[in-house]
Amino acid sequence: MAHIDVRNLRMQHGERLIQEQVSFSVAPGCIFAVMGGSGCGKSTLLRHMVGLQEPAAGDVFVDGRGYWGEMDADEKQATRQRFGMLFQKGALWSTLTVAQNVHVPLELHWRDRDETERAQRVRDVLDWVGLAELADAPVHGLSGGQVKRAGLARAIVAEPEVIFLDEPSAGLDPVTSLRLDDLILSVRDRTGASVVLVSHERDSLFRIADDGIFLDADSRRPLAQGRPSRMQHDASLPLAVRNFLQRKDEQA
Ligand SMILES: Nc1ncnc2c1ncn2[C@@H]1O[C@H](COP(=O)(O)OP(=O)(O)OP(=O)(O)O)[C@@H](O)[C@H]1O
Ligand SMILES: [Mg+2]
Numbered sequence: 403m404a405h406i407d408v409r410n411l412r413m414q415h416g417e418r419l420i421q422e423q424v425s426f427s428v429a430p431g432c433i434f435a436v437m438g439g440s441g442c443g444k445s446t447l448l449r450h451m452v453g454l455q456e457p458a459a460g461d462v463f464v465d466g467r468g469y470w471g472e473m474d475a476d477e478k479q480a481t482r483q484r485f486g487m488l489f490q491k492g493a494l495w496s497t498l499t500v501a502q503n504v505h506v507p508l509e510l511h512w513r514d515r516d517e518t519e520r521a522q523r524v525r526d527v528l529d530w531v532g533l534a535e536l537a538d539a540p541v542h543g544l545s546g547g548q549v550k551r552a553g554l555a556r557a558i559v560a561e562p563e564v565i566f567l568d569e570p571s572a573g574l575d576p577v578t579s580l581r582l583d584d585l586i587l588s589v590r591d592r593t594g595a596s597v598v599l600v601s602h603e604r605d606s607l608f609r610i611a612d613d614g615i616f617l618d619a620d621s622r623r624p625l626a627q628g629r630p631s632r633m634q635h636d637a638s639l640p641l642a643v644r645n646f647l648q649r650k651d652e653q654a
Pocket of ligand 1: 439441442446447
């Protein structure tokens, strides 16, 4: 299983600094939370970790190998195969059915297996996220919770070692959100994969996250690191972190 070390990452969009001095590790099997107010750079951090955006400085080490500084194109591709991602906006293909969407990663990553095996894997995963009956439905008619579950199915279908989830429960009702938490816990428990989770849902974070980092939009640096349920009661943490975890500031 993959061990990820983010070391001294500096992230920019063009000349604009988003975050700097970002360092943390994600141990195998760990559910790691990326926290912070809107616009602080959480989605940007995920894009750096999955190989979509190059850092201005620093690197993301996967089992000790620097993705940006040390790996050639083949090693990068092999590394990306170990990752699965649920994008913040779902990023499903609206003209495809649910099953076709979930099939896409297998066309890339399961090329050596036959189609019977791929089709069975898609059915198993859809069954597991509770979308078996909607397998042949077009994506554009799905509810918000169904889109998230289809996105989760697509993120995990190729059996990744690290699963990146960008706000999987945003906009969901509490019951659906709890069900999604259970799905995340059970995929981690069944496969041993680690999960990097961006979330504003503090109840969910307290319940499932083992570790995490808080990115501050004002100072453009991480302000705190640790298990969210423990950070919650830590009076020594900066106010911005306590506000986020205690939801005093609805903007957070
Ligand atoms: N492609 C881009 N080009 C330029 N700036 C960008 C780009 N994508 C994001 N940004 C800017 O980078 C900053 C961080 O954006 P990001 O999407 O990472 O924030 P976030 O923490 O995920 O926010 P949210 O909680 O609202 O999803 C924002 O100020 C955003 O406007
Ligand atoms: Mg985001």
